[in-house]
Amino acid sequence: MAQRQSGDVILDLQKISLHFGGVKALTDISFDVREHEIRAIIGPNGAGKSSMLNVINGVYHPQEGTIVFRGKPRHEMDTYQAAKAGIARTFQNIALFKGMSVLDNIMTGRNLKIRSNFLLDAIYWGPAQREEIEHRRKVEEIIDFLEIQHIRKTPVGRLPYGFQKRVELGRALAAEPSILLLDEPMAGMNVEEKQDMCRFILDVNDQFGTTIVLIEHDMGVVMDISDRVVVLDYGKKIGDGTPDEIRNNQDVINAYLGVAH
Amino acid sequence: MFYREAGQFKATYAEDNQIFPIRQDRIGITLILLLAFLVIPLSASPYIFSAILIPFLIFSLAALGLNILTGYAGQLSLGTAAFMAVGAFASYNFMLRLEGIPVLLAFALSGCCAAAVGIVFGLPSLRIRGFYLAASTLATQFFIVWCLTKIGWFTNYSSSGVITAQQIVIFGYAFDTPAAKYLFVLSVVSIMALLAKNMVRSNTGRSWMAIRDMDMAAEVIGFRPMRTKLLAFAVSSFYCGVAGALYAYAYLGTVEPEGFSLEMSFRILFMVIIGGIGSILGSFLGSAFIVLLPTLLNVLFHFLETELHVELPSGISSSVELMVFGALIIFFLIVEPHGLARLWQIGKEKLRLWPFPH
C-alpha cells in the first residue's frame, strides 16, 4: 500500500510505567507517534494496550515516565486537558450515551467548541440557537460521512452493534481531533462491517489529516492500514516498526506463536 | 387519522430543533395553554384552584427540579423538600428584611439561596455515586430542617416556628384570590418549564445526560464532571427553591420547617418516577397523578361508606394511600420505568397509525 506522508513527532511517550497496586500494567514503554500516520498497537490480551491509550488521554496516570505532546513534556495528562488538546478516542466496550439519540451523541463531541452557557441555553433563542445550528451543520457532515443519516434520531441503545461503533467514531470525530485513539474499532464485526470501518479510518486519515493510534486484533487489517506498529506483551514493548519489520521480528513471532523454553 | 405529520417538511435545522416538531402537537399545546390561562380562571371554583390546581402546579415545578437532577443528570436525591424549605424561608426573609423588594426578585433570590445550598450538598456527588449519594442526601433533609427550626432568625423568632407568608403584590396588584394566585403560579411554572426544556435540549442538557449515561466517556470528550454535576444540583435546587416559595406564598400561606418533611421529598420522587424519569412532561403528569390520587381515594372511601355501608376502621385511608403509592412505584419501575410520559409517547405513536395496526 502507498506510503502516506508522515510528519513530525506529535506525541512522544518516554519510559512510561503504570501499575495498580502490585500489578504492573506497563513497564518502561517508549514510542512516538508522527503527525498524519496510522500507528497501531498490537499485542496479546492483557498486554496493556488499552492501558496505554488510557495513559495517553489521561484516564490513568502513570507512576513514571514523560508524555511529550506537541513538544510540551508532561508527567501525566488529565482527561480535560487531553480533550482540549485535541485527543479524542473510542472505547473497547462501546461507551455511548445510551439514553440519547445518535444526533445528540455526536453533538456531545462538539461540547468543547460550544461557548454557550446554561443561562444562554435556558433562554435558547439568540446565541444558543445560533450555535446549536452552526454545530448541527458540522455534525450533519459527519453523519453523512459515516453514512448514518437514516438513524440520526434513533436512541443509540436500540442500534445494532456495528452502527453503535460508527456512532462512537462519529462522536470522536465531532471534536475535530488532531489525534484519534481507537480501541479495537473492529472487534466483533463481520467482514463487510470491517471493510466499512477500514474505509472510514483511512478516509479520516486522508481527508482530515487526523493522526490515528489504533488497537486492533485483526492482523490483516493492522498490517494493511497502519504505517507503523508497536507490539506490547505483558506490559513491555517487544517490537516497533513498519508492518514488514514487525512481520519478521522474532520476539513478536514468539509472543504470538509461543516459544519452547 | 388526524395525528399525521405527513407533508410537514423541515427545511432548516431551526425547524428541526423545535420543541414540538409536529404541527398537531403545537396546536395541542396552544389549546392547553389557552385553556389554562383563559378558560379555567373564568370557570373553576375556588376549591379546585386551592386544593388541586395550585398544588399540582407547584409540585410539578418541584418535580421538574428533581427531574433535572435525577432524570437528566442521574444523581438521586432524597432531600428535595429541604431545598423547597430553603426557598420558602429565604423568600420570607427577603420580603421581611428588604423593604419594598419586588416579589419576583425575592423569589429569584430565594431560588439562588436554594441553589447555593444545593451546591454545598452536591459536593459529595463528586466522590460518591448511586445510593451512597442518595443516603447522604438525607443529611440535607434533616440538617436543613433542623437549622430552620433551631435558628430563630430564619423564622423571625416566631415562637411556634410557623411563618406567615406576606402577600404577593406586583405593580400594586395584590394576588389574593385563589384564581389570581393560580394565574401567578401558572405563569411562573410555565416560564420555568420552558427554560428547563431549553436547557435540556441544548448543550447543558447534553452534558447532564452524558454524565448520567457514561461519566467516564463524558469526561474523555471534555465535559467536566464537577462543573456539570454541581450545575445540575444548582439548577435543580433553584427550581425546588422557587417551588418552595410558591408553596408558602401561593398555596399554604403559613408554613413551618417540619412541613417540609422527608415524606414530602419522597412524594416528589414518586412524581418523577411515575411521571417519567428524564422528561419535562413527565414531571407534570406525575404531579397530577400524585396530587389527585388521595382525592380520588377519599372519594372512593366515601362512596364505600355512604353508598355500600362498608364499615371502615378510622385512619384506613392514609394507610391505603401509602400502600397504593408503594404499589404504584413498584408497578411502574417493573412495567414502565419511563413512566407516564413514555406511555403518552407510545399512545401518540399508536395514534399516528390509527386506525391501522402497523
Place this chain on the structure above:
Amino acid sequence: MQFFLEVLLGGLLTGIMYSMVALGFVLIYKASGVFNFAQGAMVFFAALTAVGLHDLGLSLWLAIPLTMLVMIVLAMAIEKIVLRPLVNQPEITLFMVTIGLTFFIEGLAQAIWGASVRKLEMGIDDVPLEYLLDTLGIAISQFDLVAAGIAFVLVAGLAMFFSKTKVGRALRAVADDHQAALSIGIPLQQIWVIVWGVAGFVALVAGLLWGARNGVQFALTFVALKALPVLILGGFTSVPGAIVGGLIIGASEKIAEVYLGPYVGGGIEGWFPYVLALLFLLARPEGLFGEKIIRRI
C-alpha cells in the same frame, strides 16, 4: 468522667440497636446487590405484627414464631412480585423499588394493625444494673445489656452462616454477579427468599428490642433510617463494618447531643449521624471496611 462514661456506654448500647438494623441491610445487599431501603419498614412491620398477635391474646412465645412465618411469606412475595421481574436491572432502579416497597409495607402494617402506639413487655426491666451502679457508680440499663447480648449472638450466628455453609457460599456468589451465579446453577430465586427471610428475622429481633424500649410505633421507621449512615461508615458489604459503624454512630450522636447540643439548641441527634457520614464519605468513599472500587473502562 463517670458522666462521660455513662453517656458513652449509653450511646454504644443504642449503637448496637442501629447495628442490628444495619445488619439486615448488609445481608440483603451482600446477597442480592439490592440496597433495601425497606429494611426499616420491615422492622416496623415485624414488631407490629408480633405485638399485634400478642395483644390478640397469643403468648409471646407463639406470637414470635408466627411473625417469623409471616416474614418468610413476605420474603417470598417480595421475591416473586418485585425482584424476579427486575433481575439485572441497574442498582439504582432496585433501590427505588425498595422505596416503593417501604411505603407499601408501612401502609400494610398500619392497615392491618392500626396506627396507634403499642406497648411491648418482654419481661426485662429497663432499669440500671444495680451491681454496676453500686461498684462503679455508672447507670447502665439491664435491658440494654441483654439487647447487646442478643445482638452478639445474632452476629456470630450470621457470620458462621455466611462463611461456613454451602448456602452462605452461594449467597456470596449471587452477590458478585446475578447472571454468572445463575449460569453455574445456583437457584437465584431460592437464595433470595432465604436471604430476605433471614433479613426478616433480623428485622424481627431488632423490632422487638426497639419496640420493647420505646413502644412499637411509626417512629421506628425513622430510627431505622439511622442505619443508613451506619452503613456509609461501615461499608455496604461488611458485617463487622455494620457493627463498628453502629457503635460509632450511637456513641458519637449521644456525645454530640450531650456536649454540643446545649450550645445549639439541642435535637442534633436527628441529623448528626447523617452529616458525620457525609463528611466521612468525602474522605473515604468506600467506608471503613468496604472494598476499594477500581473503575475500569
